Amino acid sequence: MSFLPAEEQLEILRKGATEILRVEELKAKLERSRSEDQPLRVKVGFDPSAPDIHLGHTVVMRKMRHFQELGHDVIFLIGDFTGLIGDPTGVSKTRPVLTRAQVEQNAETYRKQVFKILDPVKTRVEFNSQWLASMSSEDWVRLASKYTVARIIGIHEFLYPLAQAYDSVALKADVEMGGTDQKFNLLVGREIMREFHLEPQVVLTMPLLEGTDGVEKMSKSLGNYIGINETPREIFGKILSINDDLMWRYYELCTDLTLVQIAELKKGVAEKKLHPKQAKVDLAKRIIADFHSAAEAAAAEAEFERVFVSRETPDAVEEVTLPCESAPLWFPRLLVKVGLAKSNGDATRLINQGGVTLDGSRVDSPGLELRADAPAEHLIKVGKRRFIRVRFR
RNA sequence: GGGGAGAUUCCCGAGCGGUCAAAGGGAGCAGACUGUAAAUCUGCCGCCGUAGUGCUUCGGAGGUUCGAAUCCUCCUCUCCCCA
Numbered sequence: 001m002s003f004l005p006a007e008e009q010l011e012i013l014r015k016g017a018t019e020i021l022r023v024e025e026l027k028a029k030l031e032r033s034r035s036e037d038q039p040l041r042v043k044v045g046f047d048p049s050a051p052d053i054h055l056g057h058t059v060v061m062r063k064m065r066h067f068q069e070l071g072h073d074v075i076f077l078i079g080d081f082t083g084l085i086g087d088p089t090g091v092s093k094t095r096p097v098l099t100r101a102q103v104e105q106n107a108e109t110y111r112k113q114v115f116k117i118l119d120p121v122k123t124r125v126e127f128n129s130q131w132l133a134s135m136s137s138e139d140w141v142r143l144a145s146k147y148t149v150a151r152i153i154g155i156h157e158f159l160y161p162l163a164q165a166y167d168s169v170a171l172k173a174d175v176e177m178g179g180t181d182q183k184f185n186l187l188v189g190r191e192i193m194r195e196f197h198l199e200p201q202v203v204l205t206m207p208l209l210e211g212t213d214g215v216e217k218m219s220k221s222l223g224n225y226i227g228i229n230e231t232p233r234e235i236f237g238k239i240l241s242i243n244d245d246l247m248w249r250y251y252e253l254c255t256d257l258t259l260v261q262i263a264e265l266k267k268g269v270a271e272k273k274l275h276p277k278q279a280k281v282d283l284a285k286r287i288i289a290d291f292h293s294a295a296e297a298a299a300a301e302a303e304f305e306r307v308f309v310s311r312e313t314p315d316a317v318e319e320v321t322l323p324c325e326s327a328p329l330w331f332p333r334l335l336v337k338v339g340l341a342k343s344n345g346d347a348t349r350l351i352n353q354g355g356v357t358l359d360g361s362r363v364d365s366p367g368l369e370l371r372a373d374a375p376a377e378h379l380i381k382v383g384k385r386r387f388i389r390v391r392f393r
Numbered sequence: 394g395g396g397g398a399g400a401u402u403c404c405c406g407a408g409c410g411g412u413c414a415a416a417g418g419g420a421g422c423a424g425a426c427u428g429u430a431a432a433u434c435u436g437c438c439g440c441c442g443u444a445g446u447g448c449u450u451c452g453g454a455g456g457u458u459c460g461a462a463u464c465c466u467c468c469u470c471u472c473c474c475c476a
Contacts (some may be wrong), residue, residue, distance in 0.1 A: 213420090214431090216467050243431050277428040308429050330442060346422090349437055353423040367442080383422075 003037070009070050013204070016063065017252060018180050021187070021203040029202060030175050035159075039072040043173040043201070045128070045164060048080040052108040054225040055287070056218035057292055060116045060177055063206055067120040067175070071215035075124045075171055076114060078107055081132040082163045084335075103127070113228055116291050131170040132163055146195040146379040147188065161185040165192035173201045180205045209253050212238055214246045227233060228291045232300035233314070235291070237385065239284035240304065244276045247283055255286050272365045313379060321391040331368035338390055340382045350382055356380040 003009065009030050033040050044064055064074045080103045111125065129161055143166060153165055161184065168189040176186050183205050190200040208217040211224025218225045226238045242250070251262045270275030281301060288297035306312045320338045332347035341347035349368040350356050356363045359379055378390045
């Protein structure tokens with residue numbers, strides 16, 4: 001294995017990073033790694049309770065891949081033990097205690113998704129319960145004594161970063177990465193490693209990606225996320241619906257285009273040589289190609305054009321099968337049944353507002369009754385994008 | 394330990410005996426305009442087959458009243474100030 005010169009590696013690693021503490025140390029580590037022909041150990045911790053990876057997570061994962069491409073080892077650390085404590089950094093509420101089996105299952109889910117981005121050969125998956133669960137109270141006291149807190153904080157607020165820091169000790173991490181919200185925890189790792197007479201890890205933080213609303217950071221609980229397991233069609237739609245300004249952010253953090261290339265695109269849009277929608281379409285295709293394939297990305301685009309520009313029916317529509325009934329079915333009730341409305345009143349409202357289409361024509365009266373006494377098929381559309389095919393059988 | 398302030402529909406926040414299913418804003422949803430963008434405009438935004446002197450909702454439990462989100466009592470929780 002031959003490594004690129006430290007300077008060149010550094011340049012790649014720097015792209016997109018918010019902060020590197022400290023750059024000189026990273027450079028020194030890269031140089032040593034090169035001269036000794038030893039890869040660096042790059043550690044990133046993940047929460048075991050939320051195995052649905054979304055675009056926000058991929059920002060850091062992309063950087064992990066950069067390390068892999070440069071020949072380094074990446075440790076995908078599943079915080080099954082720290083998960084019990086709960087990270088005080090986020091707004092996370094009390095977490096349910098996960099069983100061994102659940103953790104295993106979540107880990108499996110992680111693996112499936114993670115390797116869409118990371119190189120499976122160069123990725124080590126570890127669980128921190130491996131070393132943390134077996135620690136005695138004495139060990140904990142000893143560990144805690146290595147860190148002085150200036151201000152008085154809650155015990156678990158203190159425990160979490162400490163445990164995370166100990167992970168770095170156990171793994172002898174050279175680099176730890178995380179979102180900017182992780183900075184404090186990552187820095188604790190440096191200090192604790194010093195206490196253990198290890199060379200402190202370099203801390204690299206990546207920006208937090210805004211969700212589709214463009215305001216809050218992307219998170220599952222806020223519902224503003226784009227999951228990498230979503231269908232190409234869904235991802236395409238979600239990306240197309242983000243604000244134009246936000247698209248540049250996604251370009252920077254979710255593609256491997258260089259800053260120069262991105263600036264070029266921006267300029268194109270500013271000079272009206274490139275339609276912003278086209279730029280967004282390209283973005284969506286790039287992202288989909290990463291998690292699925294270029295062919296699927298192209299298909300998603302074609303589908304999108306058909307459904308929204310030509311106003312045709314998508315080819316994959318969710319289907320619901322209902323038994324035939326001799327009595328006519330009140331339409332609003334049907335909407336509730338298939339999950340397109342919350343209540344009859346809600347359904348009625350949607351109809352009154354002209355948002356409901358049945359078999360291609362607008363439903364204009366909430367009093368509509370549908371015959372359901374013989375097998376039949378209907379296509380219902382609510383709003384611009386919700387389709388359901390109902391089958392009576 | 395002492396003294397204050399408060400808990401309202403998804404969120405913020407008004408209401409302080411009837412005219413309150415509860416102002417206003419945000420979010421969300423639908424429509425118009427578009428590039429399913431943003432911004433903007435319009436409408437909706439508790440449930441009940443659209444109806445009523447209807448039902449359920451204003452932290453929880455009781456009480457006072459013809460009538461309570463609004464008053465009283467107790468309870469739970471949150472915040473602030475003094476020690």
